[in-house]
Amino acid sequence: MKSKLKALALMLGAAGLATSAVHAQEKVKIGFITDMSSLYSDVEGKGGATAIQMAIDDFGGKVLGQPIELLTADHQNKADIAASKAREWIDTQGVTMVFGGTNSGTALATAKVAQEKKRVYFNNGAGSSALTNEQCTPYTVHYAYDTVALAKGTGGAVVDSGGKSWFFLTADYAFGHSLENDTTAVVKAKGGTVAGAVRHPLNASDFSSFLLQAQNSKAQILGLANAGGDTINSIKAAKEFGINKSMKTAGLLVFLSDIHSLGLKNTEGLLHTTSWYWDKDDESRKFADRYFAKMKRMPTDVQAADYSATTTYLKAVAAVKSTDADKVMEYMKKTPINDFYAKGGVIRPDGRMVHEMYLVQVKALADSKKPWDYLNIIKKIPGDQVFTTKADSKCALWK
């Protein structure tokens, strides 16, 4: 009798373990890792986590009968921290989707971990086009923008309006190099020239020296191949040293948070390309107002994309009734995305989400009618004109 009881207990125990293992696998856990404290944290950071949580809540907080969990971490702009955190999350927490954030160095490192562990990997904040080109993986979805789109959007528009000779001020790491190279290609293809480039360390505080070198090059256009705090300080110093009198500044990656910080007085007329703008249409305004109520700031395009990407992922999990990365990826790649962020968005075989981009210009102070009213949309650029083409792609998955 005793041994029978023991066997029964063991069986029950084993059954319990088995069911919990199945459930552990089917429970959706999103691990969001981005810059939460340094120069890029206003671009995405806590606001990104808020947007993801909003998407989870709007989805009902549950999928496959289990609550959806969100983990967040600060990678401090260090690729090793990002990669080891992702690995830890997947191994010990059972994270089903890794959500990478700003900083291309960390994004490329994390994408590799996700590929090795077969987990879906989303990224909105990082710019490097290598994510879906040379270093593409079957599990990467690059959702919001990339350096090719910025180069074709802003670079193309500036050359077309007569800015033929360029000098780059480039952040010295994966993203900056990628943006400089992609823009150089666009400028040269349209008959322009590049007079030179100076590469500054990430998170530099003083840009005056680099800017004087740019001025001495006698180029017409100062191309800022940097982002966040670095772009802000470059634009500020360019104004102080009167660089903007002899050269026109093209901000290759400018976020709404940068313009807010610098003020319209310092940024008036600045041309740049963005993946979304809160005042673009009614649907977008509706999301922006809800976000504003929580964060007291308008969302950047990256934060809006965080919401949209999360919804896209959760819908796919619900549709295939599994968190299996291969099944989820297959579904997402054949299902168009239609929400306030993207209309008819398509995730290509290389993982690039292709959608409309916007060439925008910063308004003059007098034209700004309400708080956060900063941008005029100059041109809507269809996705197939602005992202990498199949002919230019080196991604083995898209041949």
Added chain:
Amino acid sequence: MEIFGVSLPGLLSQLLLGLVNGSFYAILSLGLAVIFGLLNVINFAHGALFMLGAVITWMAMNYFGINYWLMLVLAPLVVGVFGVVIERLLLRWIYKLDHLYGLLLTLGLTLLIEGVFRSIYGVSGLGYDTPELLEGATNLGFMIMPNYRAWVVVASITVCIATWYVIEKTKLGAYLRAGTENPRLVEAFGVNVPLMITLTYAFGAALAAFAGVLAAPVYQVSPLMGQNLIIVVFAVVVIGGMGSIMGSILTGLGLGIVEGFTKVFYPEASSTVVFVIMVIVLLIRPAGLFGKEK
């Protein structure tokens, strides 16, 4: 005329820009040197105090309409008082312990102060306009020098030299120096050494805040602005020699210039050149360029 492919006017302008950054290094490393000299505390909170100076200046302008010139005096006073609080409440208890404890305590303070302001203002920074009197730029022939940056050099060198004079050439300074060497003996002569120590820390904090006010119109006022600078400033102090007043001033200015030239010849290394120099100096003169071996 060209030197290594860079025109002479180009080099001259980089020299001047280096001097501007060097002024910040000098005034910050001076404060660190003074504090280390008397308190034996490696004040990691110096960057946070620098940031406080800038943020208070911004707050005074935006919430109370107090102008730049007044804040040049007020911000160091406020931060100086804050320094008194830190010294009396916290630092006092760890003088007998290893240097490491002071470093950890002040690092903790830094994280706390920066964290508070980051959660209120974010990291993109707050704009602070150049005071009207110093707006615009002067054409020096070889470059356009913004008037405000010239003022930064003049103001910080003046303050540095005044500090050096007080410490090295006056009776008060003599007490300070004597207190560093042998606090017990000085106390026996009727000098209130604990008060002197408190005021020294407050003065060091005030110097950092003064640099912060100077920096407000140049950089975006941001909770992270001190973090970016403080590591370099520590290297400056180590190169100059811990506790050496003149050493830290000259090294600060000198390294600003070296860094400026690096930005022309090999910009990628501009954030590391100071540390390379630090390694070399430590290998050849472990006490620093101006430090005395004990």
